[in-house]
Amino acid sequence: MNAASLIDxxxxxxxxxxxxxxxxxAGDRRAxxxxxxxxxxxxxxxxxxxxxxxxxxxxRAGDSVRIGITGIPGVGKSSFIEALGLRLLQDGHRVAVLAxxxxxxxxxxxxxxxxxxxxxxxxxxxxxIRPTPSGGTLGGVARRTWEAIVAVEAxxxxxxxxxxxxxxxxxxxxxxxxxxxxxxxxPGGGDDLQGIKKGIVEMADLIxxxxxxxxxxxxxxxxxxxxxxxxxxxxxxxxxxxxxxxKCSAATGDGIAEIWSVMEDFRxxxxxxxRIVRERARQAATWMWSQVNETMIAELRAAPGMADIxxxxxxxxxAGDxxPSEAARRILDAYAGRAKSPDxxx
Amino acid sequence: MNAASLIDxxxxxxxxxxxxxxxxxAGDRRAxxxxxxxxxxxxxxxxxxxxxxxxxxxxRAGDSVRIGITGIPGVGKSSFIEALGLRLLQDGHRVAVLAxxxxxxxxxxxxxxxxxxxxxxxxxxxxxIRPTPSGGTLGGVARRTWEAIVAVEAxxxxxxxxxxxxxxxxxxxxxxxxxxxxxxxxPGGGDDLQGIKKGIVEMADLIxxxxxxxxxxxxxxxxxxxxxxxxxxxxxxxxxxxxxxxKCSAATGDGIAEIWSVMEDFRxxxxxxxRIVRERARQAATWMWSQVNETMIAELRAAPGMADIxxxxxxxxxAGDxxPSEAARRILDAYAGRAKSPDxxx
Numbered sequence: 001m002n003a004a005s006l007i008d009x010x011x012x013x014x015x016x017x018x019x020x021x022x023x024x025x026a027g028d029r030r031a032x033x034x035x036x037x038x039x040x041x042x043x044x045x046x047x048x049x050x051x052x053x054x055x056x057x058x059x060r061a062g063d064s065v066r067i068g069i070t071g072i073p074g075v076g077k078s079s080f081i082e083a084l085g086l087r088l089l090q091d092g093h094r095v096a097v098l099a100x101x102x103x104x105x106x107x108x109x110x111x112x113x114x115x116x117x118x119x120x121x122x123x124x125x126x127x128x129i130r131p132t133p134s135g136g137t138l139g140g141v142a143r144r145t146w147e148a149i150v151a152v153e154a155x156x157x158x159x160x161x162x163x164x165x166x167x168x169x170x171x172x173x174x175x176x177x178x179x180x181x182x183x184x185x186x187p188g189g190g191d192d193l194q195g196i197k198k199g200i201v202e203m204a205d206l207i208x209x210x211x212x213x214x215x216x217x218x219x220x221x222x223x224x225x226x227x228x229x230x231x232x233x234x235x236x237x238x239x240x241x242x243x244x245x246x247k248c249s250a251a252t253g254d255g256i257a258e259i260w261s262v263m264e265d266f267r268x269x270x271x272x273x274x275r276i277v278r279e280r281a282r283q284a285a286t287w288m289w290s291q292v293n294e295t296m297i298a299e300l301r302a303a304p305g306m307a308d309i310x311x312x313x314x315x316x317x318x319a320g321d322x323x324p325s326e327a328a329r330r331i332l333d334a335y336a337g338r339a340k341s342p343d344x345x346x
Numbered sequence: 347m348n349a350a351s352l353i354d355x356x357x358x359x360x361x362x363x364x365x366x367x368x369x370x371x372a373g374d375r376r377a378x379x380x381x382x383x384x385x386x387x388x389x390x391x392x393x394x395x396x397x398x399x400x401x402x403x404x405x406r407a408g409d410s411v412r413i414g415i416t417g418i419p420g421v422g423k424s425s426f427i428e429a430l431g432l433r434l435l436q437d438g439h440r441v442a443v444l445a446x447x448x449x450x451x452x453x454x455x456x457x458x459x460x461x462x463x464x465x466x467x468x469x470x471x472x473x474x475i476r477p478t479p480s481g482g483t484l485g486g487v488a489r490r491t492w493e494a495i496v497a498v499e500a501x502x503x504x505x506x507x508x509x510x511x512x513x514x515x516x517x518x519x520x521x522x523x524x525x526x527x528x529x530x531x532x533p534g535g536g537d538d539l540q541g542i543k544k545g546i547v548e549m550a551d552l553i554x555x556x557x558x559x560x561x562x563x564x565x566x567x568x569x570x571x572x573x574x575x576x577x578x579x580x581x582x583x584x585x586x587x588x589x590x591x592x593k594c595s596a597a598t599g600d601g602i603a604e605i606w607s608v609m610e611d612f613r614x615x616x617x618x619x620x621r622i623v624r625e626r627a628r629q630a631a632t633w634m635w636s637q638v639n640e641t642m643i644a645e646l647r648a649a650p651g652m653a654d655i656x657x658x659x660x661x662x663x664x665a666g667d668x669x670p671s672e673a674a675r676r677i678l679d680a681y682a683g684r685a686k687s688p689d690x691x692x
Contacts, residue, residue: 047671047675050671051669051671051672051675054669054671054672055668055669055672058666058667058668058669061666062666143670143671146669146670147669147671150669199545199548199549201548201579201580202545202547202548203545226575226579227579229572229575229576230575230576230579233547233572233573233576234547280666281663281664281665281666282664284663284664284666284670285660285663285664285670287670287671287674288659288660288663288670288671288673288674288677289643289674290670291670291671291674291675292643292646292674292677292678293639293643295674295678296642296643296646296678297635297638297639297642300638300642313634314631314634317627317630317631317634318627318628318630318631319627320404320407320408320626320627320630321404322401322404323397323400323401323404323492323493323496324489324492324630324631324633324634324636324637325393325396325397325400325489325493325633325634325637326397326400326401327634328633328634328635328637328638328641329393329397329637331634331638332638332641332642
């Protein structure tokens with residue numbers, strides 16, 4: 001360790017974080033990209049700076065509509081996001097596009113948030129597109145996306161689209177990052193089974209049937225009617241909003257303006273009812289406890305001897321040879337006995 | 347502490363647990379009730395015995411069809427369970443009815459598993475009805491119900507019905523206790539909005555429209571068609587089973603035999619695909635980790651000084667004044683620093 005790094009103390013790091021936050025707020029696009037890269041970093045020495053950065057950005061955050069978008073590959077998510085984004089730019093908004101794809105092995109390796117699939121939008125100065133953070137757990141990817149939302153909002157992006165594709169529990173994670181959840185569908189080739197994962201239809205505040213043009217126009221109408229009928233059977237999760245089914249053509253632009261209009265209705269309704277504020281508070285608490293849980297379980301699994309204990313107990317529980325309660329008690333006893341752990345590094 | 351309690355050592359407790367398990371397996375009904383009462387007890391001194399009891403019962407468990415039943419108040423759950431139960435008894439089965447109602451303040455305080463609402467079934471020697479365990483967390487109620495399932499299976503009950511009503515996350519919990527999940531509906535008074543909580547329709551392996559008789563017969567037909575159409579839009583969660591919508595009248599008995607026939611189809615399909623075994627293993631692991639998580643978080647919350655730390659940080663996170671990641675890190679640091687905890691009691 002040399003003299004220069006001795007100077008790299010906490011105050012300097014905090015000043016740098018505040019500087020970076022200032023440049024983000026001033027509209028410096030490269031600073032925004034660097035900020036998000038720092039927030040995504042999993043290096044322990046970056047976490048201090050990341051915390052300082054979030055702290056400095058938070059007062060400038062919160063002023064956007066956050067919309068999650070999911071749909072199976074092939075429904076036209078990129079085209080839809082681009083069409084919606086360009087429309088929003090015309091209306092004077094600034095649009096950020098983020099992505100949650102926990103399967104992506106490296107940043108830029110996912111097709112989500114891929115600028116080459118949204119070339120026109122990517123060229124706009126009032127649009128900011130970022131691929132998913134890579135690696136780690138779904139919870140980790142989601143928490144880093146939460147911080148990226150803070151960063152883009154601090155730079156004045158007032159509509160944030162968070163894209164995901166139906167892998168594992170990513171929709172559930174994105175639902176806890178956004179105000180409104182949109183499911184994008186495309187009419188099947190005569191097959192009503194859209195391949196939509198169970199549970200997602202009921203999670204949606206808005207369902208959009210894309211590709212309502214040309215040969216698929218009639219099929220799109222039918223799909224819109226069918227989903228509207230299905231939604232009608234379900235009680236809305238909240239009293240302030242009845243989920244709707246719209247259709248559009250991302251290719252021609254038909255229906256896009258109406259979709260944004262409905263999104264604005266949603267925003268007004270959920271602001272009036274206070275739901276936005278309540279939900280964002282609940283989401284932040286969820287991510288806090290999610291991180292506490294993940295860290296505690298990871299420390300348990302990594303503690304001396306625990307891997308052997310789990311390798312013994314987990315198969316016995318799975319096979320029905322030991323009850324879950326006894327196994328849990330044994331795991332906790334072993335952890336309490338063995339985890340004379342060194343002080344955790346901050 | 348007197349001499350007699352000094353004799354009450356571990357060996358004695360294990361012998362008693364083995365004895366009780368033996369009496370349960372031999373068909374002693376009172377022993378079964380006592381066994382479940384012991385398993386439900388949250389007294390620390392009972393947990394050792396409970397563990398021994400589960401260990402002794404497990405080898406005799408597993409041979410049943412486990413079916414979860416949910417539906418809003420008024421759809422006729424008790425009548426349906428009674429009609430189904432009586433039918434199963436006619437076919438030579440032995441039926442246990444359990445319940446998960448985390449809001450119940452005391453055992454017997456819930457209307458679920460209430461024998462007075464299933465009087466005919468309650469009088470049958472081959473039927474066993476038990477109200478929900480009371481108090482504690484939903485996870486705790488669910489884990490104790492898991493152990494009650496083991497106990498009733500050990501006494502030869504080969505169909506286990508677990509009833510719940512749509513409170514909080516109880517359906518999600520029951521879904522992790524059973525092989526098959528049934529949603530019971532009743533035709534509305536002209537109002538299609540059945541009041542069903544979002545997410546439950548998509549969780550169901552079987553939807554049953556009850557009260558398909560008299561004035562409501564046509565409405566029941568319509569409801570059956572509407573839900574069948576809605577289900578058709580969703581991809582089944584598993585390749586081995588397409589969820590179905592049936593109708594019945596618990597009052598007249600119409601449709602009950604068909605429902606059991608479909609349940610047997612489900613059993614065969616999910617046995618053939620191996621899903622029953624996989625799911626039960628996954629569920630057991632879920633309950634094990636659920637208990638590890640709950641205990642660890644409870645210990646964190648109870649550790650010296652942690653209540654104050656949480657009272658400070660949680661509102662700040664909810665208000666957007668501190669990021670979730672920083673708050674999580676501070677909580678964990680505080681816990682690591684303060685929890686010089688005494689050895690946990692086994």
